[in-house]
Amino acid sequence: MAITEQAARAPALETLRGNIIVGRARAQLSQDDLAERAGVSRPTISRIERGVASDVGIDIVQRIANALGITVAELFIPASAVHVDDDELARRAADPDSEFIDARTLLDAIDEAAGRPPLDRYSRAGRPPVAR
Numbered sequence: 001m002a003i004t005e006q007a008a009r010a011p012a013l014e015t016l017r018g019n020i021i022v023g024r025a026r027a028q029l030s031q032d033d034l035a036e037r038a039g040v041s042r043p044t045i046s047r048i049e050r051g052v053a054s055d056v057g058i059d060i061v062q063r064i065a066n067a068l069g070i071t072v073a074e075l076f077i078p079a080s081a082v083h084v085d086d087d088e089l090a091r092r093a094a095d096p097d098s099e100f101i102d103a104r105t106l107l108d109a110i111d112e113a114a115g116r117p118p119l120d121r122y123s124r125a126g127r128p129p130v131a132r
Contacts, residue, residue, distance in 0.1 A: 012076060016061070017051045017113075019075045023068040025109035026101045037067035049113035 024034050031049070035042040040060055047053035048064075058072070065072045092099075111117065 011078070013051060013054065013056070015078045016056070016075050017049055018079065019077070020045070020064060020068075021049055021109050021113050022101065022106065023070060023075070025106040027068055028102075028105055029067075031112055034064065034067055038063040040064070046113070046115070050115065 020034075024031070027034075029037070031042050031045045035045045038045075038060075040063060044053070044060065045064075048056055061072055061075060065075055068075075
């Protein structure tokens with residue numbers, strides 16, 4: 001494959017990679033869970049999420065989309081392609097909780113995709129309890 005062909009494919013693979021990580025976090029799935037639901041191996045999910053899988057077939061992408069409950073097209077929509085104006089922000093604010101992703105879950109998914117164990121990012125050491 002020529003270098004120009006690789007460069008042309010890279011943005012689509014990067015978009016796929018990011019959307020799978022976010023989709024997995026939204027669904028609160030580990031790589032193992034997603035692999036099982038999609039009927040693919042965990043190393044396949046890991047390779048895609050690390051951006052080192054250059055031979056991902058459409059059948060695998062379809063299985064992953066089905067497992068995440070989204071369309072194949074949604075896996076290839078770049079995050080920057082969505083225009084966010086005041087009306088969109090108001091619409092998002094009115095969305096049910098199921099439309100939001102827990103930040104810790106997303107960070108854990110990113111760590112797993114990178115092959116790192118989840119970090120304990122927020123320590124309460126030395127902080128007084130907050131009355132709620």
